[in-house]
Amino acid sequence: DTGVSQDPRHKITKRGQNVTFRCDPISEHNRLYWYRQTLGQGPEFLTYFQNEAQLEKSRLLSDRFSAERPKGSFSTLEIQRTEQGDSAMYLCASSLVGLEGGGEQFFGPGTRLTVL
Amino acid sequence: KQEVTQIPAALSVPEGENLVLNCSFTDSAIYNLQWFRQDPGKGLTSLLLIQSSQREQTSGRLNASLDKSSGRSTLYIAASQPGDSATYLCAVRQGADGLTFGKGTHLIIQP
Numbered sequence: 207d208t209g210v211s212q213d214p215r216h217k218i219t220k221r222g223q224n225v226t227f228r229c230d231p232i233s234e235h236n237r238l239y240w241y242r243q244t245l246g247q248g249p250e251f252l253t254y255f256q257n258e259a260q261l262e263k264s265r266l267l268s269d270r271f272s273a274e275r276p277k278g279s280f281s282t283l284e285i286q287r288t289e290q291g292d293s294a295m296y297l298c299a300s301s302l303v304g305l306e307g308g309g310e311q312f313f314g315p316g317t318r319l320t321v322l
Numbered sequence: 323k324q325e326v327t328q329i330p331a332a333l334s335v336p337e338g339e340n341l342v343l344n345c346s347f348t349d350s351a352i353y354n355l356q357w358f359r360q361d362p363g364k365g366l367t368s369l370l371l372i373q374s375s376q377r378e379q380t381s382g383r384l385n386a387s388l389d390k391s392s393g394r395s396t397l398y399i400a401a402s403q404p405g406d407s408a409t410y411l412c413a414v415r416q417g418a419d420g421l422t423f424g425k426g427t428h429l430i431i432q433p
Contacts, residue, residue: 210365212365239420239421241420241421246425247425248326248411248413248423248424248425248426249366249411249413249421249423250423251419251420251421251422252420253420254419254420262419262420264420297365297366299366309354309415310356310368310371311356311368311421312368313358313365313366313367313368314365315364315365316364316365318363
């Protein structure tokens with residue numbers, strides 16, 4: 207399967223702990239996005255990378271959140287000092303965007319985070 | 323700030339019916355619009371992408387239209403099947419950042 211993959215699929219942690227999620231995009235895609243989805247809501251944009259550069263951050267991305275995409279390949283999203291309000295599904299997406307724009311986004315299966 | 327609204331929030335119809343899901347957005351300066359389906363507890367599956375210069379896209383039993391000037395899109399599902407049961411999400415892209423999503427339409431197709 208050459209789609210977007212995410213690891214782990216589920217994570218349960220205690221409040222105050224740090225967690226890290228990984229996303230592997232479709233190999234030729236140059237853009238990678240992180241979203242967060244809570245129950246009954248549509249996904250909300252967090253941040254995105256063009257190759258290895260992080261170009262946009264939503265105001266939802268507090269200073270406890272950090273994302274990296276070393277070498278423009280896989281990406282990690284770390285949450286420090288987790289809070290119960292961080293419980294959500296974290297979704298990763300990738301797309302191929304050229305000079306003509308476009309860029310259909312393809313999503314991974316998500317990582318469901320539960321903070322106790 | 324872009325806002326996306328989907329109507330209805332939930333819909334239940336008998337198998338075999340044709341149906342229309344609606345999506346509206348407040349800022350017509352979009353780059354493209356995507357329709358997704360999401361099964362419970364799963365990620366999103368892309369159904370159709372419509373560029374801002376296009377009026378509609380078709381894939382199998384699905385047809386999506388876009389009226390950018392009025393800020394509306396519709397997803398038409400022909401001859402619905404129980405396997406079509408899912409939440410359908412509409413999302414628009416503005417500029418270089420991420421998608422703005424509606425809350426979705428929860429669709430149930432009764433066998």
